[in-house]
Amino acid sequence: MNRFLACFLLxxxxxMGYSQDIPLSxxxxxxxxxxxxxxxxxxxxxxDSQGALFLANSKTKSISKLDSNGKTTDVVMDAPAKALALDxxxxxxxxxxxxxxxxxxxxxKASMIIEGLDCIALCTLxxxxxxxxxxxxxxxxxxxxxxxxxxxNTEDAVISLAVSNDETxxxxxxxDGRSVFTFRIExxxxxxxxxxxxxxxxxxxxxxxxxxxxxLDKANRxxxxxxxxxxxxxxxxxxxxxxxxxxxxxxxSSIAFAGSDKSTLYALVGQNLxxxxxxxxxx
Amino acid sequence: xxxxxSCACFLALFCNFLIAADDYVLGIDSQPNxxxxxxxxxxxxxxxxxxxxxVREMLIYVPAQYDGKTPAAVMIFxxxxxxxxxxxxxxxxxxxxxxxxxKEMPVTIGVFLNPGTVPASNAKExxxxxRSFEYDTPSDQYATFLEKEILxxxxxxxxxxxxxxxxxxxxxxxxGICAFTAAWERPDLFGKVLSHVGSFxxxxxxxxxxxxxxxxxxxxxxxxxxxxxxxxxxxxxxxxLANRSMAASLKFAKYDFVYVEGDGGHNGKHGGVILPxxxxxxxxx
Numbered sequence: 340m341n342r343f344l345a346c347f348l349l350x351x352x353x354x355m356g357y358s359q360d361i362p363l364s365x366x367x368x369x370x371x372x373x374x375x376x377x378x379x380x381x382x383x384x385x386x387d388s389q390g391a392l393f394l395a396n397s398k399t400k401s402i403s404k405l406d407s408n409g410k411t412t413d414v415v416m417d418a419p420a421k422a423l424a425l426d427x428x429x430x431x432x433x434x435x436x437x438x439x440x441x442x443x444x445x446x447x448k449a450s451m452i453i454e455g456l457d458c459i460a461l462c463t464l465x466x467x468x469x470x471x472x473x474x475x476x477x478x479x480x481x482x483x484x485x486x487x488x489x490x491x492n493t494e495d496a497v498i499s500l501a502v503s504n505d506e507t508x509x510x511x512x513x514x515d516g517r518s519v520f521t522f523r524i525e526x527x528x529x530x531x532x533x534x535x536x537x538x539x540x541x542x543x544x545x546x547x548x549x550x551x552x553x554x555l556d557k558a559n560r561x562x563x564x565x566x567x568x569x570x571x572x573x574x575x576x577x578x579x580x581x582x583x584x585x586x587x588x589x590x591x592s593s594i595a596f597a598g599s600d601k602s603t604l605y606a607l608v609g610q611n612l613x614x615x616x617x618x619x620x621x622x
Numbered sequence: 623x624x625x626x627x628s629c630a631c632f633l634a635l636f637c638n639f640l641i642a643a644d645d646y647v648l649g650i651d652s653q654p655n656x657x658x659x660x661x662x663x664x665x666x667x668x669x670x671x672x673x674x675x676x677v678r679e680m681l682i683y684v685p686a687q688y689d690g691k692t693p694a695a696v697m698i699f700x701x702x703x704x705x706x707x708x709x710x711x712x713x714x715x716x717x718x719x720x721x722x723x724x725k726e727m728p729v730t731i732g733v734f735l736n737p738g739t740v741p742a743s744n745a746k747e748x749x750x751x752x753r754s755f756e757y758d759t760p761s762d763q764y765a766t767f768l769e770k771e772i773l774x775x776x777x778x779x780x781x782x783x784x785x786x787x788x789x790x791x792x793x794x795x796x797x798g799i800c801a802f803t804a805a806w807e808r809p810d811l812f813g814k815v816l817s818h819v820g821s822f823x824x825x826x827x828x829x830x831x832x833x834x835x836x837x838x839x840x841x842x843x844x845x846x847x848x849x850x851x852x853x854x855x856x857x858x859x860x861x862x863l864a865n866r867s868m869a870a871s872l873k874f875a876k877y878d879f880v881y882v883e884g885d886g887g888h889n890g891k892h893g894g895v896i897l898p899x900x901x902x903x904x905x906x907x
């Protein structure tokens with residue numbers, strides 16, 4: 340029944356413009372909550388277009404692939420990573436220390452492609468290029484696996500990145516938690532027309548917010564990991580609701596949709612991995 | 623069971639509007655009159671810097687009575703093309719023709735602005751709509767856009783009033799709260815607001831206004847609010863309650879305001895029918 344309802348709502352939301360005004364009750368699976376997996380010592384996660392989840396292990400310094408049965412297989416060795424992104428060929432970009440590495444599909448060894456670039460978030464385009472957020476220098480870079488790089492933003496400390504399904508818009512979560520910026524992605528990958536398109540809910544008092552992780556679903560809804568929980572916004576930037584933290588008061592630092600139908604939301608909390616079924620599949 | 627549920631979902635999503643009575647009929651002031659001089663409409667595209675990368679359509683209505691010597695009033699409509707549509711729910715240019723001719727409102731330049739879109743760099747893709755960001759955000763960005771970009775463009779072309787009482791803002795739904803927000807932020811620029819089924823709800827935090835109105839020294843803004851008892855009730859809020867709350871706060875703070883609630887839903891039928899009397903009230907001396 341849930342699958343039937345999800346299919347119906349997905350059809351409506353993606354084809355008829357009704358991805359707006361959808362409350363959490365139509366996004367969350369009834370009675371489903373966050374579930375803690377047995378996986379730990381994790382430092383980063385990302386998914387590919389087929390729904391495979393890739394996890395960086397800080398203890399083994401390896402990148403493993405999680406299959407639909409929950410079994411992990413190491414795919415890259417000797418590569419500690421604080422951020423990951425998969426390209427359309429199955430290659431993996433890694434932010435490792437102050438360097439950017441790349442491991443081609445099937446190659447267990449990652450090669451350094453850019454030295455001295457300290458990125459905290461990565462996000463790929465279909466053409467194979469990758470954006471990297473470098474908040475310490477308030478910059479966003481665009482690079483490819485050859486190591487060619489270009490600074491495409493020079494004024495914003497952002498700590499999370501996501502690209503819209505049609506690759507027209509780059510979403511970037513600000514380090515101060517005030518905004519998710521939007522940029523128009525130009526044909527050459529440059530980013531223009533910045534605005535503070537999405538305003539995440541902030542704590543009523545006390546600590547400031549942040550947006551350390553972000554992903555999109557197929558209807559271009561924005562899932563932003565924040566200190567209050569995962570905040571879901573419709574494609575026009577309006578808040579649909581806030582998912583509670585998987586492990587209060589800790590909060591997710593990175594999130595991604597994965598699984599056979601990409602309808603499982605994975606969240607990295609501390610070094611642990613949590614999962615939650617969602618009615619709409621991810622991008 | 624599944625078939626029943628899918629039908630129920632479909633009906634719930636698409637047939638909300640059937641609940642409302644909405645049996646409003648446009649009056650004579652909303653109909654073209656062959657003996658009434660007709661204003662001219664100039665169409666252009668506006669590229670904004672305040673909302674970077676956006677483009678939008680702008681229609682400027684110039685009444686036949688405008689002579690260029692006496693400064694005309696200015697009224698800016700959000701979602702402008704729907705207000706300017708002569709076969710739509712509002713038919714604002716027709717109403718302007720009739721009321722200005724009868725001297726029931728001043729000679730007024732109408733500016734009909736659509737929300738911005740950020741065009742995709744790939745022409746095959748759809749651009750990003752900026753409507754909710756521009757209209758629903760309770761900030762001064764839209765007022766700044768009007769101040770720095772639209773008003774100078776109008777003032778470059780036409781002799782218009784620069785006093786806030788000579789400038790009005792109007793909008794429907796998110797455009798309604800947008801009109802209020804711009805005047806609230808810049809009462810030195812805009813002194814009149816007309817809101818139809820205004821979204822004074824928590825789309826982007828706009829539900830704060832009733833509380834703010836009560837605890838802020840009264841601003842020199844004249845406000846006409848319209849809503850319908852069958853308006854939206856969704857995740858963002860309850861539109862009739864939000865508008866009633868706005869009205870109660872405006873009354874508490876002794877504003878010059880009117881709140882009219884019909885039995886319609888989230889559309890411009892009722893607002894369109896009462897547009898002539900709304901404009902007479904808003905523009906009265």
